[in-house]
Amino acid sequence: MRLLRQPIAISVISIIPDGPPFCFRLRNREHRIAWIWGPERIETGWWRGRAIARDYYRVETAAGHRFWLFRNLEEGRWFLHGDFE
DSSP states (O other), rough: EEEEEEEEEEEESSTTTTTTEEEEEEEEEEEEEEEEEEEEEEOOGGGGGOOOOEEEEEEETTSSEEEEEEEEETOOOOEEEEEEE
């Protein structure tokens, strides 16, 4: 797995609101998702200061590329956090 230093904002299309991604756009290229695993919710504890809550998904595209995506639960925005080589 390759983890990005800084997650990249992406646009995502979901079948249902707040649901798993159906496809996403990265650098003007659309990626249709063939397989999805998740969500895995990751949250910081209240004692750690600023709260962070994210739903992470492992996805495989129709072209066979695998990515690690998350949705920021506070804002509802999606990000690419890494890929699998």
